[in-house]
Amino acid sequence: MYVCLCCGVTNETVTAAVIAGAVTTKQVSAACAAGSECGRCCRTIRSIIHSLSATTESEKETRV
């Protein structure tokens, strides 16, 4: 899915940026340009960050 329409950035690319360490919308923008123009996709970017951090937390709990 296309997340950032201005820059044509996809869910896959944003997800890769978050997996690589971006934890804020600004960091995602710096990594892949998503959200760097009109900023109207920031809510979706935050959802992606949140869902991946939730997955990571849940994986950590499973390991413990």
Add this chain to the structure above:
Amino acid sequence: MEGASLRSFVFAVEFTIGDPASVWAVLKHHEENLRELGAHYVFLYESIVEPGNVFVVIGIRTDQAPPQLLRSPEMFEWFDAVGLDDLPAVFVGETVDRFDIGDAPPPGTEIVVAAVTPVDDVDDFMVRVRESLPGFARAGIRRTVVYRALDTAHEVMFLQQLASDENALKWVGHSKIAASWLTSAGVGAYPPVFVGRFRNVMRLAETDEPEGL
């Protein structure tokens, strides 16, 4: 717009607004814009589960790349007119296959179940879809269309047509197949599974596309 580089694909977007009836008025108002973008049909569905939630599918034939279209002023004008401040993720894909199972519901009465889901491999997903066709028939599904994303090899959108909302809700809520396809629905960029009723269709050009989705 003639030429060998013309390509057909769909844009699909789901969002929630205060007045879903206004979406059709906006689409009609922007009919000329839609034509300029290369749209040849537009379907609008309204959720039977979440008030104000709508699902719009636009069939496009164009020589422009999807990112070019998505950032076009026409697209933003349309989102602005609908009243969306936060833009939802947009699925862009092309048809992989369509399965008609039994009689189609009378036009205008169909209930649609739709979701975008990540897959490891589209061909493997299609094998599972074909294996599931008898189960679809038993669940009252009359048509299934699968679209592959153009931006990644790991995403599909499936769109199923049923004749009754009861069957649709049962399918989404209790089917093991549906459950396996819906693990990402509502997570991250993926919208929740959409269950809704056909509201409107706009046909903007002669097309050999199916009568319904």
